Amino acid sequence: MMDTLIDRNPDILGGTPVFYGTRVPIRLLMEYLEAGERVDDFLDAFPTFTKNQVIRLLHIATENLVVDEDSS
Numbered sequence: 001m002m003d004t005l006i007d008r009n010p011d012i013l014g015g016t017p018v019f020y021g022t023r024v025p026i027r028l029l030m031e032y033l034e035a036g037e038r039v040d041d042f043l044d045a046f047p048t049f050t051k052n053q054v055i056r057l058l059h060i061a062t063e064n065l066v067v068d069e070d071s072s
Contacts (some may be wrong), residue, residue: 005057
């Protein structure tokens with residue numbers, strides 16, 4: 001299984017982060033969730049993705065964006 005989830009290539013949507021191997025921006029998943037949609041709604045709209053991919057991506061986002069209070 002491919003571990004790469006995110007691609008950021010200047011030739012694809014001007015470097016907007018996308019799901020690897022697609023032109024689907026990561027931002028689109030976040031917009032679904034922000035609008036109150038479920039992960040399953042996103043998966044229904046984009047059936048080439050798996051729930052595992054989405055969960056792994058959200059885990060990566062959490063690790064990179066949430067600061068552990070003990071480390072500050």
